[in-house]
Amino acid sequence: MKKLILSAAIVLGGLTTTVATAHNVNPIVKSVSVADEYTEIKLEELPAAVTEALKKAYPDAVVTKAYVNEKKEYKLDVKVGDKEGNLFADANGNWIQK
Template identity: 40%
Template sequence: MKNYALLVFLILGITLNSSAMTGSNLIAEEITIITDEYVKIKSSELTPPVIEEILKQYPTSKLGGAFKNDKGEFKLIMVLKSGTRKTVYIDQYGNWINKR
């Protein structure tokens, strides 16, 4: 009788474990789809409104890197006067974007 109870609990545990693993795999798959992909570009590819906004907001900073995605949004790495780096996002029309 004890062997049957042990067998039932073992089968139940294996069944629940396999269904829990498939649920967690689905969640991880959805997260990877959401991310945006930025491609590195030259600073000469920035639009004039973007350049104007950079000069207004960060007059003493240098551009450490520029990236662009399919939506026309730019990811800019600004090197501040203190030497720290700050990542900012801006669209092609010079409007700042808040991303976390």
């Protein structure tokens, strides 16, 4: 009787692994935050093209913090009135959807 229960447990355990593999379930999940990719820079280090694009698209926006990644993409923390948000741009001042 113990062997029967043990065998059933092994078979069910094997099915669970097979089902998880068949559905491409990865038990290890790694989350990457956008903030992990960017390094904070001084506002003075923003390229002129990014600053000009911001003035043109959002004249009332104030940059509170700026970040850059290895691809020279810029993340801007901006405030317009009482609203805050993030904008992303490349070094030429083109907006990036993230």
